[in-house]
Amino acid sequence: MKNILLIAISSLLMACHTDNDDNISQVNATFNFIHYWDDTKVTNADFNTIQYTNAKGDELSIEKLRYLISKITFQKSNGETFVLDGYNLVDVTNGTNLSFAPTTTIPTGDYSDVSFTFGFNNEDNYNANYQDLNSSSWSVPEMLGGGYHYMQLEGKFIDNTATETGYAYHAIRAVDNSGAVPVFENTFFSVNLGAVSITKNATFEIRMNIAEWFKNPNTWDLNVLNNMLMPNFDAQILMFENGQHVFSLESVTQ
Amino acid sequence: MKTWSIHIGCILLLICLSCSNENPNEYTPTPSPLQIPQFFEDNILNPVIPNSNPQTVEGVALGKKLFFDPILSGDNSQSCADCHAPENAFSDTDKFSDGIDGLPGKRNTMPLFNLAWNYDEKFFWDGRVFSLEHQAFQPVIDPIEMHSTWEQVVQKLQQEAEYPNLFDQAFGASKIDSTMVTKAIAQFERTLISSNSKFDKYLLGETTLTPEELNGFNVFMDETRGDCFHCHGSDKNPLWTDNIFHNNGLDAAITDLGLGKATGDPADNGKFKSPSLRNLAFTAPYMHDGRFATLEAVIEHYSEGLQNSPTIDPLMKKVAQGGVQLSTKDKADLKAFLLTLSDHEFINNPDFKN
Numbered sequence: 001m002k003n004i005l006l007i008a009i010s011s012l013l014m015a016c017h018t019d020n021d022d023n024i025s026q027v028n029a030t031f032n033f034i035h036y037w038d039d040t041k042v043t044n045a046d047f048n049t050i051q052y053t054n055a056k057g058d059e060l061s062i063e064k065l066r067y068l069i070s071k072i073t074f075q076k077s078n079g080e081t082f083v084l085d086g087y088n089l090v091d092v093t094n095g096t097n098l099s100f101a102p103t104t105t106i107p108t109g110d111y112s113d114v115s116f117t118f119g120f121n122n123e124d125n126y127n128a129n130y131q132d133l134n135s136s137s138w139s140v141p142e143m144l145g146g147g148y149h150y151m152q153l154e155g156k157f158i159d160n161t162a163t164e165t166g167y168a169y170h171a172i173r174a175v176d177n178s179g180a181v182p183v184f185e186n187t188f189f190s191v192n193l194g195a196v197s198i199t200k201n202a203t204f205e206i207r208m209n210i211a212e213w214f215k216n217p218n219t220w221d222l223n224v225l226n227n228m229l230m231p232n233f234d235a236q237i238l239m240f241e242n243g244q245h246v247f248s249l250e251s252v253t254q
Numbered sequence: 255m256k257t258w259s260i261h262i263g264c265i266l267l268l269i270c271l272s273c274s275n276e277n278p279n280e281y282t283p284t285p286s287p288l289q290i291p292q293f294f295e296d297n298i299l300n301p302v303i304p305n306s307n308p309q310t311v312e313g314v315a316l317g318k319k320l321f322f323d324p325i326l327s328g329d330n331s332q333s334c335a336d337c338h339a340p341e342n343a344f345s346d347t348d349k350f351s352d353g354i355d356g357l358p359g360k361r362n363t364m365p366l367f368n369l370a371w372n373y374d375e376k377f378f379w380d381g382r383v384f385s386l387e388h389q390a391f392q393p394v395i396d397p398i399e400m401h402s403t404w405e406q407v408v409q410k411l412q413q414e415a416e417y418p419n420l421f422d423q424a425f426g427a428s429k430i431d432s433t434m435v436t437k438a439i440a441q442f443e444r445t446l447i448s449s450n451s452k453f454d455k456y457l458l459g460e461t462t463l464t465p466e467e468l469n470g471f472n473v474f475m476d477e478t479r480g481d482c483f484h485c486h487g488s489d490k491n492p493l494w495t496d497n498i499f500h501n502n503g504l505d506a507a508i509t510d511l512g513l514g515k516a517t518g519d520p521a522d523n524g525k526f527k528s529p530s531l532r533n534l535a536f537t538a539p540y541m542h543d544g545r546f547a548t549l550e551a552v553i554e555h556y557s558e559g560l561q562n563s564p565t566i567d568p569l570m571k572k573v574a575q576g577g578v579q580l581s582t583k584d585k586a587d588l589k590a591f592l593l594t595l596s597d598h599e600f601i602n603n604p605d606f607k608n
Contacts (some may be wrong), residue, residue, distance in 0.1 A: 048521035048565075061540075063521075063568055079438040129490075135373060136300045141475035141483060154568040166568030227571040230477045 024199075026105035030203045031072065031116075033090045033098050034108070034250060035065070038211045044095050050156060050164070054214035058222045060157035060167070064212065065092040067151035067171075068138070070119040070124055073108050074198075082106045087120070105239060110197045114204070118243060119150030119188035125173065144230055145175045145184060151239075153213065157222045167226035169213065172241070174236035187240040193249040205250035212246040213239065261592050265426045284308035288370060291449035293457060301370030301444070307437045308389060309444060312424040317442030319420070319607035320435060322608040324441050325410050327354050334393065334439070337363045340606050343533035343597075344446065357398040361511070362544035365537045367448040367600065368530065368563035371509055379526045379542040381499055382516035386443055390591035404432040411435070447599040449492065456594070457489055463594060470591025473584045480556070480578065480588055484569050485528045494595055499525040500567040503560035503577075504541065512542065513552050514565075524565050535596035549592060553585050 033044040037052045042062065050061040067175065070087035084102035092096050119125070125147035131147055133139065140147050153169040176187040214220035218238045229235040286309045288301055303309060320326065324333045328522040337351040338344040338512065344366035350358035361379050369377075369386055376382075377389040393399045394407055411417040411430045421426040424438055442608055453471075455461040463471070473487060485502075487494040501514040501524040508514075514523030526542040540546040546555065558576040560566075600606070 117468065131297060131299050134490040135371075137484065137487060137491055137496045139488055141477075141488065143472060143475060156568060163574065164562075164564070166566065166570060166573070168568050168571075227568075228478045228481070 002216075015140065026110055026228070027198060027201045028101065028105055028172065029072070029074075029084065029198070029201075030099060030101040031069075031088070032205045033069075033092075033100070033181050033204060033208065035208050035210060036207055037093055037194060038209060042092075042095055042210060045110075047093065047155075050158065050181045051095050052211070053109050054157075054222070055216070055219045056214065056221055058157045058159075060222065061155040063093075064152055064154040064158065065210070066090065066138075066149075067153075068119055068133075068148065069100075069116045069206075070120050071115075072102060073113075073115050074111045074196075075113045075115070076109065077112040086166070087124070089129075089133065089138065091136075094241050108200065110195070112195050114193040114196050114249075116193075116206075117188055117190055119171065119173075120148055120149075121188055122173070122186065140172050140230070144178065145173060145177075145182060147173060150188060153210070157226070159177070160223050165222075165226060167222050168229065169239070170230050171239045172230050172236065174233050174240070175231070176233040177231065183233075185237065187236050187243075189240060189243060191247040196252055198254070200254045202252055204252050207250040208246055210246075213242050215245065216242060216245045218242055272568075281426060282317055283312040283424055283426075284293050285309070285312045286314055289447065291447065291454075291492075293448060293454070294371070294492055297492060298371065299373065302373060302375060303370065303444065304385065304387070307440060309441050310424060312420070312437050313441040316420045316424045317409060317438035317440065320439050321442055324403065325414065325588075326394050326407055326435075328402035328406070329354050330410075331402055335608065337399075338366050340603075340608075341601050342449070342535065343367060343536040343601055344606075347536045347538065351399075352569055353396070353399040354401050355398070359398055361542050362539060365530065365533060366443055367446045367532065368493055369446065370444040371493050375498060376497070376527070378411045380512045380516045381527060385438045386440040387433075390439045390443075391432065404435075407435065408432055412517070446600075448597040450599040451532060451597040453591075453594040454492065454597070464590065466587045466590045467594050468492050468591075469584070470587035470589065472590055473580065473588045479584060481569065481571065482531075482556075482588075485567075486531050493550060495528045495530040495543060497527060499524045500569075501563060501565045502556075503562070503566050503570045504543075504545070505575060506561040506563055508563055508565070510543065521565060524563060525584070531592055532595045533597055533600065534592050537603055549589050553580065553588055556580075557585060 047062050050059050053059050066089060068087060068089050072084040074082040084104040086102050088097050088100035139147050141148060149170055149172055151171040155167060156164045157167055159165040171187065174187045176183040218241055220242070225235050265307060288303065288309055290301065321334045324330045325351055326333065332354045337346045339346060346363035350360065351363045351364060352358055364379060374387045383389045383392060394402050395404060408430050417430065418428040421430050425434045427434070452461060456463050474482045485496050485500055487496065499522065505524070508524035511523045513525040514520060536550060538547060540552050546552045556577050557580040560570055560577045561572045562573045566573060
């Protein structure tokens with residue numbers, strides 16, 4: 001009987017033992033999304049009031065801001081990559097999904113780059129049906145190629161006639177369907193956050209400067225481009241170009 | 255070894271005893287999971303069923319009986335179904351429904367279907383109530399609707415011959431309370447699933463659309479024409495609503511605050527829930543105040559009739575021109591498409607009739 005007990009206890013102890021080879025352990029990464037208009041912090045409490053001025057000089061408000069990020073990737077200098085499962089629809093309007101904690105873990109160590117995709121790459125955009133995104137009315141009409149929005153930024157601006165006018169700055173994959181065959185151009189992009197050394201569970205704070213969508217390199221004219229932008233191929237390219245400067249890494253805490 | 259065996263035997267006996275705490279005389283209601291249409295399951299998140307109120311055969315049957323029973327009203331003259339008529343997709347053909355005292359309400363009666371997929375669980379045109387169960391509390395005590403009190407309703411139900419036993423079967427308690435009444439009604443309402451319109455069948459490959467209906471769908475989905483899909487769903491969202499609140503440009507001066515009254519936030523003034531576009535053939539008149547008698551009038555509003563106001567939704571485009579300026583053909587085709595979302599099987603389903 002004693003032998004049986006000894007074997008059972010030994011088995012339990014062995015089962016509880018975790019490998020700790022070379023001091024590498026698996027940790028979690030959490031991504032928090034914060035929002036600014038240049039140096040002014042923006043939350044949904046700041047919505048619905050015309051209080052921001054874009055690069056062109058138009059005064060505007062924000063009423064809705066949602067955007068999709070996916071494919072968070074940790075890359076080592078030797079090319080080895082760790083891609084975290086899942087995607088996140090950041091909903092600033094409702095203050096939801098401002099924090100994203102993928103279940104996939106990553107090994108501790110030095111990474112030459114951490115990145116994520118703004119929107120979906122084409123494989124993720126077209127090869128899967130996402131019940132949560134469909135439920136959030138996030139899909140793109142088939143006539144524009146289908147798939148999903150990358151961003152919905154909406155609000156009001158003071159137009160050239162001093163009238164409050166709505167704008168709907170919706171980012172999708174650019175498509176020109178004026179001809180017999182639609183012509184697409186990729187407008188998702190990778191946001192590179194730079195090198196990070198991960199020693200334990202880490203929290204990344206990602207900053208979106210909303211003003212940049214209207215600023216650099218293209219000074220956005222809301223009087224010209226304020227609505228019906230989804231089928232506007234050129235507008236999508238401008239968004240793509242301005243989007244390159246929108247995100248930055250605010251901090252990493254471990 | 256013998257001592258060990260006795261100890262193990264005692265432990266097993268205790269485990270067995272601890273698991274047998276059910277009263278053999280207690281009635282256990284029969285689970286009755288919602289029958290979720292496959293293409294709902296494929297495309298959108300699962301419905302909201304509160305853990306505190308699972309669907310059961312007995313609960314749904316009781317809820318149906320209560321829904322059609324005028325006992326819930328102050329003078330036993332009006333049931334839920336009087337304003338939420340099955341043949342009208344559980345809405346009312348009147349602009350405003352009259353309550354038991356002949357007084358009209360202030361908003362158009364909302365149709366009832368696919369309510370379990372209202373993920374935010376904000377009910378009424380102005381979203382003032384959270385959860386379907388809580389919604390059901392309101393009409394009974396509203397002085398211009400059923401004009402009763404829950405004390406009176408519970409007393410009448412308790413004294414009625416059948417109800418105590420039915421409540422016992424549904425909830426394991428023959429002493430009736432208002433919470434059980436609203437739970438039963440909510441269970442019945444969650445079974446009101448509409449998923450068999452012509453357009454549903456088109457998506458399933460079971461029928462075809464006319465060229466006019468197909469063009470109408472394109473108008474609906476085209477951001478440069480109707481751009482209806484941002485608020486009213488799409489072929490990927492069979493609810494045909496976002497269940498979110500918008501000011502759709504009905505009035506320049508807001509008199510009914512809508513969501514703004516519920517939240518206290520002036521930015522919400524004049525916002526009302528996007529209604530589902532299913533079953534429009536049965537749910538006239540339209541809008542929260544029933545101001546439009548026909549679908550033509552609704553389409554005309556979005557095409558030429560928009561009124562600017564501080565909280566108008568940014569998606570209401572070309573407001574200065576009155577709207578999206580649809581062609582006569584596109585208006586007619588849009589209407590033809592919208593009517594393909596009506597579900598005749600739903601309004602004729604005997605499970606939903608008294």
